[in-house]
Amino acid sequence: MSDQQAQNGNLELLEHIIELTSADLDVGEVSRRVAALVTAATHSDVCFVHLLDEELRRLILAGATPPFDEQVGIVQLALGEGIAGWVAKFARPAVVPDKWKDRRYRYIPELRGEDFTSMVSVPMLARGRVVGVLNVHSRAARNYGDAELALLTQVANLMARAIENARLYGRLAEREEMLERFATRTVEAQELERRRLAGEIHDGISQRLVSLWYHLLAAEDAVGDPEVVRQELGKAKELSTAALDEARAAIMGLRPFVLDDLGLGPGLESLGRSSSGVEVEVEVEPVDLPAHVEVALYRIAQEALQNVVKHAGASTVLIRLAPSEEGVRLVVTDDGQGFDEDSIAGAEDRHSYGLVGIRERAELIGASLTITSRPGTGTSVEVTLPGPVRP
Ligand SMILES: Nc1ncnc2c1ncn2[C@@H]1O[C@H](COP(=O)(O)OP(=O)(O)OP(=O)(O)O)[C@@H](O)[C@H]1O
Ligand SMILES: [Mg+2]
Numbered sequence: 001m002s003d004q005q006a007q008n009g010n011l012e013l014l015e016h017i018i019e020l021t022s023a024d025l026d027v028g029e030v031s032r033r034v035a036a037l038v039t040a041a042t043h044s045d046v047c048f049v050h051l052l053d054e055e056l057r058r059l060i061l062a063g064a065t066p067p068f069d070e071q072v073g074i075v076q077l078a079l080g081e082g083i084a085g086w087v088a089k090f091a092r093p094a095v096v097p098d099k100w101k102d103r104r105y106r107y108i109p110e111l112r113g114e115d116f117t118s119m120v121s122v123p124m125l126a127r128g129r130v131v132g133v134l135n136v137h138s139r140a141a142r143n144y145g146d147a148e149l150a151l152l153t154q155v156a157n158l159m160a161r162a163i164e165n166a167r168l169y170g171r172l173a174e175r176e177e178m179l180e181r182f183a184t185r186t187v188e189a190q191e192l193e194r195r196r197l198a199g200e201i202h203d204g205i206s207q208r209l210v211s212l213w214y215h216l217l218a219a220e221d222a223v224g225d226p227e228v229v230r231q232e233l234g235k236a237k238e239l240s241t242a243a244l245d246e247a248r249a250a251i252m253g254l255r256p257f258v259l260d261d262l263g264l265g266p267g268l269e270s271l272g273r274s275s276s277g278v279e280v281e282v283e284v285e286p287v288d289l290p291a292h293v294e295v296a297l298y299r300i301a302q303e304a305l306q307n308v309v310k311h312a313g314a315s316t317v318l319i320r321l322a323p324s325e326e327g328v329r330l331v332v333t334d335d336g337q338g339f340d341e342d343s344i345a346g347a348e349d350r351h352s353y354g355l356v357g358i359r360e361r362a363e364l365i366g367a368s369l370t371i372t373s374r375p376g377t378g379t380s381v382e383v384t385l386p387g388p389v390r391p
Contacts, residue, residue, distance in 0.1 A: 020034060028063060032063040034159060035049055035063045041151065042151065042152065044138050046116065047134070049132060049135075051124075071110050091130050093122040097142070099117065117138065124163070129164075200249075212236050258270050263294070264284075268282055269282045272305075276309070278317050282320075284321045297321070300330065305317065307354055312334045319332050327386040329382065329385075331381070333379070334378050335378045338373045338377050365385060367385040
């Protein structure tokens with residue numbers, strides 16, 4: 001084959017890969033097809049696409065030429081394990097003329113290493129990060145050259161970028177869906193709040209103002225009888241105090257005023273003091289957070305505490321707010337009966353919004369949430385807001 005022919009072939013392959021990676025296919029399907037194309041283009045016998053699971057720190061086979069496609073999802077390598085693991089760990093390619101002489105090589109029976117001799121393994125890099133590893137193997141011993149290495153590198157990086165984009169897109173779509181759900185629930189909550197407020201104004205405050213007016217009227221009618229006037233004015237005074245208290249309570253329910261006046265730490269302390277039926281310990285260290293984050297953390301603590309009072313049968317609950325290594329952490333831990341997390345998986349269907357709301361608030365402020373609970377051992381709700389902590 002002339003150089004020109006080879007170059008044309010490579011261009012065609014890259015075009016094919018671009019088409020594949022921009023089509024609406026899942027990662028497994030793209031990996032399978034890329035594996036077939038790459039095998040043919042490099043005159044290899046088999047190609048493997050391993051993707052890195054960052055959390056597990058393992059490479060997982062995502063695509064391969066038959067018959068190894070049956071091992072997709074099954075064959076795994078730890079980061080640093082085998083030649084592919086080494087390539088993923090150090091983000092560097094490996095050209096291996098005889099893998100039996102390479103100390104990095106690790107035999108995986110399912111991939112029939114005994115059938116192949118030479119190989120090239122290249123990292124799939126997107127924005128400097130390893131997304132996976134692309135391997136080609138040949139049965140006969142051969143020296144893969146620079147041209148093949150360059151081509152494989154290009155293919156690997158095209159795939160890496162496509163996979164990274166698909167992941168980012170997935171995350172964005174998830175976030176958008178969550179925001180939509182949050183908006184709907186906010187509108188519902190607003191409606192509920194309006195009804196509550198209307199009820200409180202109608203049944204409480206207005207009723208008292210009406211009575212107050214009657215007592216003032218009676219006092220006016222009894223101008224000649226100071227004793228009656230005194231009695232009526234006394235009642236009027238009582239009613240105006242009660243109406244004022246009710247107005248205050250109605251407003252308090254709308255916004256955690258305590259935050260504006262005192263800040264999050266003292267706000268949590270006052271939350272603790274206002275709970276009944278359980279002993280609340282509050283430990284707060286000074287943290288400096290934006291106002292909307294303070295409100296979110298306050299509301300999370302409020303719901304977690306309400307759950308303790310409603311469901312836990314606990315004797316004590318600890319609310320702790322402190323800077324931690326990862327950022328700022330809020331923990332609400334009780335020593336109550338706990339619950340089986342799986343059994344409340346369908347809580348949304350049962351119209352329980354507390355934990356769902358906690359999760360949404362945490363996500364909206366970019367915090368991570370861990371709820372740990374087991375029947376009999378109590379519950380812990382932990383929210384960690386990443387980032388530098390300003391004391
Ligand atoms: N601290 C806790 N201790 C024991 N069980 C809990 C605790 N927190 C939550 N649960 C369990 O999880 C369920 C779901 O809680 P969630 O706050 O979502 O709903 P809810 O409190 O029942 O209703 P809502 O919060 O919507 O008024 C509760 O019904 C309860 O069974
Ligand atoms: Mg609740």
